[in-house]
Every structure is written in C-alpha cells, then in structure tokens.
Amino acid sequence: MSARRRYWLMKSEPDAFSIDDLQRVGTEPWTGVRNYQARNFMRNGMRTGDGVLFYHSNCTPPGIVGIATVACEAYPDPTQFDRASHYFDPKATQEEPRWFNVDVTFERKLSRIIPLDEIRAHADELGEEFALVKRGSRLSVLPVSAAQWNLLLSLE
DNA sequence: GCCAACGTTGGC
C-alpha cells in the first residue's frame, strides 16, 4: 500500500538561498528551521517524493517561483550541533536532537513568478486556514492540499 | 528601514 503524495510550501529568502541556487546544486539539505510547527511538518509529515512549492520571501515581489520534491525523510539537522553555526542550539544533544530537516531536490522553475498579491486574490478558494494568506502568519514550512496545489499552479 | 504579528524565554 503506497501512501498518497503530499504537498508543501517552503519559504526561502532569495538573498540567502534562491530557486536558482537550488537549480545549481540540485539537492539541498533544508537546515536552519527553528520553529516547532515547521519542524513537525518536516519530521512527521514529509515523505520522499512529496511536492514542494518553492516560495521567495522578504523580496520584491514575494511569491512562488518553482517546484521541488522532498528527497528523503527528515533527519537531525546537523547545524544544531555545530558551535560555529548561526543555527547552533546549546540545548540540543545527539541523543535528543531538537531540530530536523529534509533534503529538497530541484524540479523546475515556474515560467513566471506567482506573486503573493495574486495568491491573495484567490484567498476564498484557497481557504481561511491556508497559512500563506493568513494575516500575520510567518510559518516557513506549511502543508498544501492537492486542491490548493492545483489551483496555485493553474495560475502559472 | 519600519514595524506588526507572532513565538520563545525566563523571572516570579
């Protein structure tokens, strides 16, 4: 019995890591997530092969710029153990890691950016609970339903 | 660069 493919949206600041960077490297460990809700989505929800909408945040304009796939199940984020890392967490131990990450593989760039304001214009169809268009939501990893996935990509 | 919204921390 095979599990159904799930869909996600992952935010990245293009100054730090853009869709072009992902295209260049092919596969990237999605380290540095330090929010429990986002961690739980990666650790408990993501399966190899899941679809990812790659979103550029903190830029002009913010929006969905590409598609990636989840390359493996979550494993302990190595940056939490690295004293030299910005993401070092003194409370994390090898026995009890706090933070997890998946690897993400480039699939394709969209033919154009789907900007946030255009996504917002479809808030009714996307639903109140869609974290991307929820006021004040800062979640950097969030689930996307099949219907939302199809609607968003139909805007391309 | 500003700042609203939100999550986390830690004193009590």
Next chain:
DNA sequence: GCCAACGTTGGC
C-alpha cells in the same frame, strides 16, 4: 503557569 521582554519574520 502567567506574562513582560525580547527576538524574529516578512510584507511593505
């Protein structure tokens, strides 16, 4: 367990 202070996110 409350909640003020603080840090971060991310649109603008």
